[in-house]
Amino acid sequence: MKARMLLAAVFCAVFVIQAADFDTDTRLLISPDMLQTRDLNCSISSSSEDILKAGAGTAVLCFELIGFPILQKSVFWKRTPNTYTPFKLGEHEPYLMDKSLHFTGAGVTTELNYHLLKSGFGFEDPILAAGLASLAFWTIMECFDGVASTGFSINDQIGNTLGVVFGMLKLKYPSFPVYVRVGVEDLRRTLNWAQTGFDLKKFGTDYYSMLKTELIYVFDNNLYAGLALSKGIGRDNYSDRFGISVGYDLLNGIDNRGESVFYKILGFAQRHTAVSINATYWNR
Numbered sequence: 001m002k003a004r005m006l007l008a009a010v011f012c013a014v015f016v017i018q019a020a021d022f023d024t025d026t027r028l029l030i031s032p033d034m035l036q037t038r039d040l041n042c043s044i045s046s047s048s049e050d051i052l053k054a055g056a057g058t059a060v061l062c063f064e065l066i067g068f069p070i071l072q073k074s075v076f077w078k079r080t081p082n083t084y085t086p087f088k089l090g091e092h093e094p095y096l097m098d099k100s101l102h103f104t105g106a107g108v109t110t111e112l113n114y115h116l117l118k119s120g121f122g123f124e125d126p127i128l129a130a131g132l133a134s135l136a137f138w139t140i141m142e143c144f145d146g147v148a149s150t151g152f153s154i155n156d157q158i159g160n161t162l163g164v165v166f167g168m169l170k171l172k173y174p175s176f177p178v179y180v181r182v183g184v185e186d187l188r189r190t191l192n193w194a195q196t197g198f199d200l201k202k203f204g205t206d207y208y209s210m211l212k213t214e215l216i217y218v219f220d221n222n223l224y225a226g227l228a229l230s231k232g233i234g235r236d237n238y239s240d241r242f243g244i245s246v247g248y249d250l251l252n253g254i255d256n257r258g259e260s261v262f263y264k265i266l267g268f269a270q271r272h273t274a275v276s277i278n279a280t281y282w283n284r
Contacts, residue, residue: 060116061133062169064109069140087143090151093208096240097231100213102138104182106163107170108272110134114171131168135161170271177218183274185212185230200235209233214245214274222252228280247278 077122080177114130117123146152166180184190190210196202208231216226225246232239269275 058120060120064113064133064137065140068085068137069144082209087152088146089154090146091153092145092150092231093153095208095231096157097208097211097213099155100180100229101182101185101208101211102156102159103163103166104180104213104272106134106138107167107174109137110164110167111171111268111271113273127168127171128172131164134167135164138164145249170264178219179212179214179216179271181216181272181274183214183276183278185210185280204235205233206231206235209237212243212245212274212280218249218252222249223247224249224276224278228282230282243280243282245278245280247274247276249276251275 019130095116110130113133114126117126117129123129139157141159142152142157145156163180170176191211193200193203193205212228212230214226214228216224218224223246225244228245230241230243231237232241249270251266251270253267255263255268257263268277
C-alpha cells in the first residue's frame with residue numbers, strides 16, 4: 001500500500017509539470033542585434049527545458065515499468081518464490097472487488113501516462129501510447145505475481161485490459177458522463193476501524209470490504225446514479241456484494257472552471273474517487 005502511494009505521488013509530481021511560457025512577441029525598442037540574441041537565448045532555454053522534461057519523463061517511465069515492480073516485490077513478497085515461471089496461473093483473490101480495483105487502477109495509470117507523455121515528451125494526443133504503457137505496467141505486475149506463489153490471474157489481466165480501454169475512451173470522450181470510481185463502503189464502519197488504529201486483524205476484516213467501486217452516470221444537475229460493488233464483510237468472506245448508489249457529485253466538472261493545477265488535481269480526484277454526498281443500498 002505504501003509503495004502504491006509512492007507511485008501516485010510521483011505521477012502527481014509529473015502531472016503538475018507546466019510548459020514554460022516565453023514571450024517572444026515584445027519587440028518594441030529592441031535593436032535587431034538584441035532581438036537576435038534574445039531569440040537565441042530563448043531557443044537555448046526552451047531546448048534545455050525540453051531536455052529536462054524528457055529526462056524527467058524517462059525517469060518516471062523507467063520507475064513505473066522497472067523500479068516499481070521491483071519495489072513491489074521487495075515490500076510484499078515475504079518469502080522467496082518457489083518458482084520463476086512468470087505465467088504460472090493462479091487466483092488468490094477470486095472476488096470481483098479485486099478485479100474492479102484492477103480496472104480502476106488501469107484507468108488511473110492510463111490518464112497519468114497520458115499527461116506524462118504530453119507534458120514530458122511533447123506528444124500532442126498520446127492516447128494510444130498512454131494505454132500501451134499502462135497495459136505494459138499492469139502486465140508486468142501480473143507477471144511478478146506469477147513468479148510469486150499467488151500466480152498470474154487471468155481475471156486480473158482481463159480487468160487490467162478493460163480498465164486501459166475504458167481509460168482511453170474517457171480520454172477520447174472526456175465529457176461522456178460515465179465514471180468508474182473507488183470510495184469508502186461505509187463511513188461509520190471506517191471510523192470505527194480508525195479507532196482501532198487501522199488494525200485489520202483486530203477489526204476482523206480486510207481492505208476490500210472497506211471499499212466500494214461505483215459505476216455511475218452523472219446527470220446535468222450533478223446528481224448521479226449507478227451500481228456499486230464491494231466484497232463480503234469479513235476476512236474469509238469471499239462473496240460479492242452489489243448495491244445501488246445515488247448521490248450528488250460535489251466536484252463534477254471542476255477542472256473546467258480554471259487553469260490552475262489545483263483545479264486539475266480536484267478534477268482528477270473527481271473522476272476516480274467518490275468525492276460526493278451519496279447513499280448506497282446493498283443487497284446484503
